[in-house]
Amino acid sequence: MVQPARHIANVKYAIRNIAAEAARLEATGMKILPCNIGDPLRFDFATPPHLVEAVVKALRDGKNQYVASAGLREAREAVAASMQPAVRPEDVFITSGVSEALDLVLTALLEAGDEVLLPSPGYPLYNAIAARLQATAVPYYLDESRGWAIDAEAMEASITKRTKAIVVCNPNNPTGAVATRAQLAGVLDVARRHGLVVISDEIYDRLLFSGTHVPTATVADDVPLITLNGLSKAYLVPGWRVGWLAIHTPKLLKDVAAAVQRLADARLCGPGPFHYAVKPALEGPQNHVPEVMAKLRSRRDLMVSRLNAMPGVSVVEPQGAFYAMPSLTREWAGGDEAFVLELVRETGVLFVHGEGFGQKPGTRHFRVVFLPPEQVLTQAFDRLEAFLKARS
Secondary structure, eight states: OOOOOGGGGGOOOHHHHHHHHHHHHHHTTOOOEEOSOOOGGGTTOOOOHHHHHHHHHHHHTTOOSOOOTTOOHHHHHHHHHHSSSOOOGGGEEEESHHHHHHHHHHHHHOOTTOEEEEEESOOHHHHHHHHHTTOEEEEEEOBGGGTSBOOHHHHHTTOOTTEEEEEEESSOTTTOOOOOHHHHHHHHHHHHHHTOEEEEEOTTTTOBSSSOOOOGGGTOSSSOEEEEEESTTTTTOGGGOOEEEEESOTTTSHHHHHHHHHHHHHTOOSOHHHHTTHHHHHHSOOTHHHHHHHHHHHHHHHHHHHHHTSTTEEOOOOOBTTEEOOEEOSOOTTHHHHHHHHHHHHHOEEOEEGGGTOOOTTOOBEEEEOOSOHHHHHHHHHHHHHHHHTTO
Protein backbone atom coordinates (compact mmCIF):
# COMPACT_ATOMS: atom_id res chain seq x y z
CA MET A 1 0.00 0.00 0.00
CA VAL A 2 1.28 3.47 -0.92
CA GLN A 3 2.10 5.55 2.16
CA PRO A 4 1.52 9.30 2.46
CA ALA A 5 4.31 11.74 3.28
CA ARG A 6 5.36 11.42 6.92
CA HIS A 7 4.95 15.10 7.75
CA ILE A 8 1.22 14.93 6.96
CA ALA A 9 0.78 12.94 10.17
CA ASN A 10 1.11 16.23 12.07
CA VAL A 11 -1.65 17.97 10.10
CA LYS A 12 -4.71 18.01 12.36
CA TYR A 13 -7.88 20.06 12.44
CA ALA A 14 -9.87 19.57 15.61
CA ILE A 15 -13.06 21.32 14.50
CA ARG A 16 -13.77 18.96 11.61
CA ASN A 17 -12.21 15.91 13.27
CA ILE A 18 -14.54 15.91 16.28
CA ALA A 19 -17.53 16.45 13.98
CA ALA A 20 -16.89 13.05 12.40
CA GLU A 21 -17.96 11.32 15.60
CA ALA A 22 -21.09 13.46 15.77
CA ALA A 23 -21.90 12.54 12.16
CA ARG A 24 -21.58 8.85 13.05
CA LEU A 25 -23.96 9.30 15.98
CA GLU A 26 -26.41 11.28 13.87
CA ALA A 27 -26.45 8.45 11.32
CA THR A 28 -27.72 6.17 14.09
CA GLY A 29 -30.66 8.50 14.72
CA MET A 30 -29.30 10.60 17.59
CA LYS A 31 -30.31 14.28 17.58
CA ILE A 32 -27.16 16.43 17.66
CA LEU A 33 -27.16 19.94 19.13
CA PRO A 34 -24.33 21.62 17.18
CA CYS A 35 -22.33 24.18 19.15
CA ASN A 36 -19.11 23.41 17.34
CA ILE A 37 -18.75 25.23 14.02
CA GLY A 38 -18.61 28.94 13.27
CA ASP A 39 -21.00 29.03 10.33
CA PRO A 40 -23.85 31.50 10.96
CA LEU A 41 -25.82 30.21 7.96
CA ARG A 42 -26.39 26.88 9.69
CA PHE A 43 -28.64 28.79 12.05
CA ASP A 44 -31.03 31.76 11.84
CA PHE A 45 -28.78 34.19 9.97
CA ALA A 46 -29.02 35.15 6.30
CA THR A 47 -26.73 36.68 3.69
CA PRO A 48 -27.49 40.37 3.01
CA PRO A 49 -29.66 40.47 -0.15
CA HIS A 50 -27.55 43.08 -1.95
CA LEU A 51 -24.57 40.71 -1.86
CA VAL A 52 -26.61 37.86 -3.35
CA GLU A 53 -27.86 40.22 -6.04
CA ALA A 54 -24.31 41.31 -6.89
CA VAL A 55 -23.18 37.72 -7.43
CA VAL A 56 -26.31 36.73 -9.36
CA LYS A 57 -25.83 39.74 -11.63
CA ALA A 58 -22.21 38.76 -12.24
CA LEU A 59 -23.26 35.22 -13.15
CA ARG A 60 -26.04 36.38 -15.46
CA ASP A 61 -23.73 38.94 -17.09
CA GLY A 62 -21.34 36.17 -18.01
CA LYS A 63 -18.64 37.08 -15.48
CA ASN A 64 -17.65 33.44 -15.17
CA GLN A 65 -14.16 33.55 -16.61
CA TYR A 66 -10.85 33.51 -14.75
CA VAL A 67 -10.01 36.73 -12.95
CA ALA A 68 -6.48 37.97 -12.28
CA SER A 69 -4.45 35.77 -9.94
CA ALA A 70 -4.45 38.52 -7.32
CA GLY A 71 -8.19 39.02 -7.68
CA LEU A 72 -10.72 41.20 -9.45
CA ARG A 73 -9.39 44.76 -9.70
CA GLU A 74 -12.53 46.44 -8.33
CA ALA A 75 -12.49 44.07 -5.34
CA ARG A 76 -8.84 44.86 -4.62
CA GLU A 77 -9.56 48.58 -4.84
CA ALA A 78 -12.46 48.28 -2.40
CA VAL A 79 -10.37 46.30 0.08
CA ALA A 80 -7.45 48.71 -0.24
CA ALA A 81 -9.69 51.68 0.54
CA SER A 82 -11.31 49.90 3.49
CA MET A 83 -8.05 49.12 5.28
CA GLN A 84 -6.89 51.23 8.23
CA PRO A 85 -4.65 52.81 7.14
CA ALA A 86 -5.51 52.49 3.46
CA VAL A 87 -3.13 50.52 1.24
CA ARG A 88 -2.49 50.36 -2.50
CA PRO A 89 -4.69 48.00 -4.54
CA GLU A 90 -1.54 46.29 -5.82
CA ASP A 91 -0.76 45.29 -2.23
CA VAL A 92 -4.04 43.36 -1.90
CA PHE A 93 -4.63 39.74 -2.90
CA ILE A 94 -8.15 38.29 -3.01
CA THR A 95 -8.05 34.67 -1.84
CA SER A 96 -10.26 31.63 -1.35
CA GLY A 97 -11.13 32.58 2.21
CA VAL A 98 -8.77 33.74 4.93
CA SER A 99 -7.54 30.15 5.08
CA GLU A 100 -5.88 30.50 1.68
CA ALA A 101 -4.59 33.97 2.55
CA LEU A 102 -2.79 32.53 5.57
CA ASP A 103 -1.56 29.58 3.53
CA LEU A 104 -0.07 31.87 0.87
CA VAL A 105 1.65 34.08 3.43
CA LEU A 106 3.12 31.28 5.53
CA THR A 107 4.21 29.34 2.44
CA ALA A 108 5.94 32.45 1.11
CA LEU A 109 7.68 33.07 4.45
CA LEU A 110 8.62 29.77 6.07
CA GLU A 111 11.37 27.30 5.29
CA ALA A 112 11.32 23.80 6.77
CA GLY A 113 12.61 24.12 10.32
CA ASP A 114 11.64 27.78 10.71
CA GLU A 115 9.52 28.78 13.68
CA VAL A 116 6.30 30.77 13.80
CA LEU A 117 4.71 32.07 17.01
CA LEU A 118 1.03 31.19 17.22
CA PRO A 119 -1.62 32.19 19.80
CA SER A 120 -2.67 29.47 22.21
CA PRO A 121 -5.59 29.02 22.29
CA GLY A 122 -5.75 29.73 18.56
CA TYR A 123 -7.36 28.65 15.34
CA PRO A 124 -6.10 25.12 14.54
CA LEU A 125 -5.52 25.89 10.85
CA TYR A 126 -2.44 27.90 11.86
CA ASN A 127 -0.80 24.80 13.27
CA ALA A 128 -1.97 22.62 10.37
CA ILE A 129 -0.34 24.87 7.77
CA ALA A 130 2.89 25.07 9.77
CA ALA A 131 2.94 21.26 10.01
CA ARG A 132 2.45 20.89 6.26
CA LEU A 133 5.35 23.27 5.64
CA GLN A 134 7.49 21.31 8.12
CA ALA A 135 7.88 24.50 10.17
CA THR A 136 7.71 24.55 13.97
CA ALA A 137 4.61 26.06 15.56
CA VAL A 138 5.63 27.70 18.85
CA PRO A 139 2.70 28.64 21.10
CA TYR A 140 2.46 31.90 22.99
CA TYR A 141 -0.11 31.42 25.72
CA LEU A 142 -2.92 33.92 26.16
CA ASP A 143 -3.56 34.95 29.77
CA GLU A 144 -6.98 33.62 30.79
CA SER A 145 -6.82 35.46 34.13
CA ARG A 146 -6.74 38.76 32.21
CA GLY A 147 -9.50 37.98 29.72
CA TRP A 148 -7.24 35.93 27.43
CA ALA A 149 -4.87 38.87 26.99
CA ILE A 150 -1.72 38.76 24.84
CA ASP A 151 1.40 38.69 27.02
CA ALA A 152 4.19 40.17 24.87
CA GLU A 153 6.84 39.52 27.52
CA ALA A 154 6.04 35.80 27.61
CA MET A 155 5.91 35.78 23.81
CA GLU A 156 9.40 37.25 23.55
CA ALA A 157 10.83 34.54 25.79
CA SER A 158 9.91 31.97 23.11
CA ILE A 159 11.85 33.60 20.27
CA THR A 160 14.91 31.87 18.83
CA LYS A 161 17.15 32.50 15.84
CA ARG A 162 14.76 30.37 13.74
CA THR A 163 11.68 32.48 14.51
CA LYS A 164 10.32 34.20 11.40
CA ALA A 165 6.83 35.47 12.19
CA ILE A 166 4.12 36.13 14.78
CA VAL A 167 0.45 35.43 14.09
CA VAL A 168 -2.16 37.51 15.92
CA CYS A 169 -5.89 36.71 15.81
CA ASN A 170 -7.97 39.69 16.90
CA PRO A 171 -10.77 39.14 17.84
CA ASN A 172 -9.59 35.71 18.78
CA ASN A 173 -11.01 32.37 17.75
CA PRO A 174 -11.68 30.42 20.03
CA THR A 175 -11.77 32.75 23.06
CA GLY A 176 -13.65 35.80 21.75
CA ALA A 177 -10.98 38.05 23.30
CA VAL A 178 -10.32 41.46 21.76
CA ALA A 179 -6.76 42.78 21.97
CA THR A 180 -6.15 46.29 23.26
CA ARG A 181 -3.91 48.84 21.57
CA ALA A 182 -1.37 48.34 24.34
CA GLN A 183 -1.29 44.57 23.78
CA LEU A 184 -0.81 45.04 20.03
CA ALA A 185 1.91 47.61 20.64
CA GLY A 186 3.69 45.04 22.78
CA VAL A 187 3.57 42.49 19.96
CA LEU A 188 4.91 45.02 17.46
CA ASP A 189 7.71 46.03 19.82
CA VAL A 190 8.77 42.37 20.05
CA ALA A 191 8.62 42.01 16.27
CA ARG A 192 10.63 45.21 15.79
CA ARG A 193 13.41 44.11 18.14
CA HIS A 194 13.74 40.70 16.51
CA GLY A 195 13.05 41.50 12.86
CA LEU A 196 9.88 39.43 12.64
CA VAL A 197 6.87 39.62 10.34
CA VAL A 198 3.48 40.12 12.01
CA ILE A 199 0.44 38.47 10.43
CA SER A 200 -2.80 39.91 11.81
CA ASP A 201 -5.95 37.82 11.29
CA GLU A 202 -8.85 40.26 11.69
CA ILE A 203 -11.73 38.28 10.16
CA TYR A 204 -14.00 39.04 13.17
CA ASP A 205 -13.17 42.77 13.35
CA ARG A 206 -16.76 43.95 12.81
CA LEU A 207 -18.28 41.52 15.32
CA LEU A 208 -17.74 43.34 18.62
CA PHE A 209 -20.03 43.52 21.65
CA SER A 210 -18.57 46.80 22.88
CA GLY A 211 -15.79 49.26 22.13
CA THR A 212 -13.94 49.50 18.85
CA HIS A 213 -11.56 47.19 17.06
CA VAL A 214 -7.94 48.34 16.82
CA PRO A 215 -6.42 47.31 13.47
CA THR A 216 -2.84 46.22 14.10
CA ALA A 217 -1.66 48.35 11.19
CA THR A 218 -2.79 51.54 12.97
CA VAL A 219 -0.40 50.92 15.86
CA ALA A 220 2.93 51.10 13.96
CA ASP A 221 4.17 51.45 10.39
CA ASP A 222 7.79 50.32 10.74
CA VAL A 223 7.22 46.58 11.30
CA PRO A 224 6.63 44.11 8.44
CA LEU A 225 2.87 43.58 8.65
CA ILE A 226 0.23 41.67 6.69
CA THR A 227 -3.48 41.83 7.56
CA LEU A 228 -5.93 39.03 6.75
CA ASN A 229 -9.67 39.51 6.45
CA GLY A 230 -12.66 38.55 4.32
CA LEU A 231 -16.41 38.36 3.85
CA SER A 232 -17.15 35.00 5.49
CA LYS A 233 -18.14 36.00 9.01
CA ALA A 234 -19.34 39.61 9.20
CA TYR A 235 -21.02 39.42 5.78
CA LEU A 236 -22.48 35.95 6.33
CA VAL A 237 -21.08 34.18 3.27
CA PRO A 238 -18.65 31.53 4.57
CA GLY A 239 -19.31 29.20 1.64
CA TRP A 240 -18.36 31.83 -0.93
CA ARG A 241 -14.72 31.59 0.17
CA VAL A 242 -13.81 35.25 -0.30
CA GLY A 243 -10.89 36.47 1.79
CA TRP A 244 -7.91 38.70 1.29
CA LEU A 245 -4.50 39.68 2.50
CA ALA A 246 -3.21 43.24 2.56
CA ILE A 247 0.48 44.11 2.76
CA HIS A 248 0.89 47.26 4.83
CA THR A 249 4.65 47.62 4.55
CA PRO A 250 5.44 46.91 0.88
CA LYS A 251 8.99 48.30 1.10
CA LEU A 252 9.79 45.80 3.86
CA LEU A 253 7.94 42.90 2.20
CA LYS A 254 8.69 43.40 -1.51
CA ASP A 255 10.20 39.93 -2.03
CA VAL A 256 7.52 38.24 0.09
CA ALA A 257 4.83 39.96 -1.98
CA ALA A 258 6.50 38.68 -5.16
CA ALA A 259 6.52 35.17 -3.68
CA VAL A 260 2.82 35.44 -2.79
CA GLN A 261 2.15 36.54 -6.38
CA ARG A 262 3.97 33.49 -7.76
CA LEU A 263 1.97 31.20 -5.48
CA ALA A 264 -1.25 32.93 -6.51
CA ASP A 265 -0.32 32.55 -10.17
CA ALA A 266 0.29 28.83 -9.66
CA ARG A 267 -3.29 28.26 -8.50
CA LEU A 268 -4.74 30.56 -11.23
CA CYS A 269 -7.31 32.52 -9.17
CA GLY A 270 -10.09 32.40 -6.64
CA PRO A 271 -13.80 31.97 -7.53
CA GLY A 272 -14.23 35.08 -9.70
CA PRO A 273 -18.02 35.63 -9.66
CA PHE A 274 -17.97 35.99 -5.88
CA HIS A 275 -15.34 38.74 -6.08
CA TYR A 276 -18.12 40.98 -7.39
CA ALA A 277 -19.62 40.95 -3.87
CA VAL A 278 -16.58 42.60 -2.25
CA LYS A 279 -17.23 46.19 -3.34
CA PRO A 280 -20.96 46.19 -2.45
CA ALA A 281 -20.15 44.50 0.86
CA LEU A 282 -17.54 47.00 1.96
CA GLU A 283 -19.16 50.10 0.48
CA GLY A 284 -22.86 49.22 0.70
CA PRO A 285 -25.40 48.97 3.55
CA GLN A 286 -24.06 47.67 6.87
CA ASN A 287 -27.35 47.49 8.76
CA HIS A 288 -27.19 43.70 9.04
CA VAL A 289 -24.22 43.94 11.45
CA PRO A 290 -26.06 45.51 14.42
CA GLU A 291 -28.90 43.04 13.84
CA VAL A 292 -26.44 40.15 14.00
CA MET A 293 -24.77 41.52 17.10
CA ALA A 294 -28.10 42.01 18.90
CA LYS A 295 -28.83 38.30 18.45
CA LEU A 296 -25.33 37.31 19.45
CA ARG A 297 -25.32 39.52 22.55
CA SER A 298 -28.43 37.83 23.91
CA ARG A 299 -26.96 34.39 23.19
CA ARG A 300 -23.60 35.29 24.67
CA ASP A 301 -25.22 36.56 27.86
CA LEU A 302 -27.29 33.38 28.15
CA MET A 303 -24.17 31.25 27.69
CA VAL A 304 -22.09 33.15 30.24
CA SER A 305 -24.79 33.09 32.92
CA ARG A 306 -25.54 29.41 32.43
CA LEU A 307 -21.95 28.16 32.24
CA ASN A 308 -20.67 30.17 35.20
CA ALA A 309 -23.47 28.70 37.32
CA MET A 310 -22.51 25.11 36.55
CA PRO A 311 -20.30 22.94 38.76
CA GLY A 312 -16.79 22.50 37.42
CA VAL A 313 -17.02 25.12 34.66
CA SER A 314 -15.83 28.72 34.36
CA VAL A 315 -15.96 30.99 31.30
CA VAL A 316 -14.45 34.38 30.44
CA GLU A 317 -17.06 36.61 28.80
CA PRO A 318 -16.13 37.01 25.10
CA GLN A 319 -15.86 40.55 23.77
CA GLY A 320 -16.14 39.72 20.08
CA ALA A 321 -16.91 37.03 17.47
CA PHE A 322 -19.24 34.16 18.51
CA TYR A 323 -16.98 31.83 20.45
CA ALA A 324 -16.08 31.18 24.07
CA MET A 325 -13.45 28.95 25.65
CA PRO A 326 -14.84 27.67 28.98
CA SER A 327 -12.48 26.03 31.42
CA LEU A 328 -13.11 22.67 33.04
CA THR A 329 -12.12 23.46 36.60
CA ARG A 330 -12.15 19.82 37.69
CA GLU A 331 -10.07 16.85 36.59
CA TRP A 332 -11.41 14.78 33.73
CA ALA A 333 -10.02 11.34 32.94
CA GLY A 334 -8.64 11.42 29.42
CA GLY A 335 -8.61 15.23 29.29
CA ASP A 336 -10.97 17.57 27.49
CA GLU A 337 -11.12 15.49 24.29
CA ALA A 338 -12.53 12.62 26.33
CA PHE A 339 -14.95 15.09 27.92
CA VAL A 340 -16.43 16.33 24.62
CA LEU A 341 -16.63 12.78 23.24
CA GLU A 342 -18.43 11.48 26.33
CA LEU A 343 -20.75 14.47 26.26
CA VAL A 344 -21.79 14.10 22.62
CA ARG A 345 -22.19 10.33 22.89
CA GLU A 346 -24.40 10.59 25.94
CA THR A 347 -26.32 13.83 25.31
CA GLY A 348 -25.89 14.82 21.65
CA VAL A 349 -24.36 18.17 22.66
CA LEU A 350 -21.41 18.91 20.39
CA PHE A 351 -18.51 21.13 21.47
CA VAL A 352 -14.85 21.02 20.44
CA HIS A 353 -12.12 20.08 22.89
CA GLY A 354 -9.73 22.77 24.06
CA GLU A 355 -6.66 20.68 23.28
CA GLY A 356 -7.51 21.08 19.58
CA PHE A 357 -6.92 24.84 19.88
CA GLY A 358 -3.93 24.74 22.19
CA GLN A 359 -3.90 25.58 25.90
CA LYS A 360 -1.51 25.82 28.79
CA PRO A 361 -0.30 22.41 29.96
CA GLY A 362 -2.40 21.10 32.81
CA THR A 363 -5.54 23.05 31.83
CA ARG A 364 -8.72 21.72 30.25
CA HIS A 365 -11.16 23.65 28.07
CA PHE A 366 -13.83 23.28 25.43
CA ARG A 367 -14.99 25.71 22.76
CA VAL A 368 -18.60 26.82 22.57
CA VAL A 369 -20.07 28.39 19.45
CA PHE A 370 -23.08 30.44 20.56
CA LEU A 371 -24.59 30.95 17.11
CA PRO A 372 -27.60 28.62 17.64
CA PRO A 373 -30.94 30.16 18.70
CA GLU A 374 -31.54 30.58 22.42
CA GLN A 375 -33.90 27.60 22.67
CA VAL A 376 -31.20 25.35 21.21
CA LEU A 377 -28.55 26.79 23.51
CA THR A 378 -30.84 26.39 26.50
CA GLN A 379 -31.44 22.76 25.64
CA ALA A 380 -27.71 22.17 25.17
CA PHE A 381 -26.83 23.80 28.49
CA ASP A 382 -29.56 21.88 30.30
CA ARG A 383 -28.07 18.63 29.03
CA LEU A 384 -24.52 19.76 29.86
CA GLU A 385 -25.52 20.72 33.39
CA ALA A 386 -27.21 17.37 33.98
CA PHE A 387 -24.18 15.57 32.55
CA LEU A 388 -21.82 17.43 34.92
CA LYS A 389 -24.00 17.00 37.98
CA ALA A 390 -24.24 13.26 37.35
CA ARG A 391 -20.44 13.10 37.59
CA SER A 392 -19.85 15.49 40.47
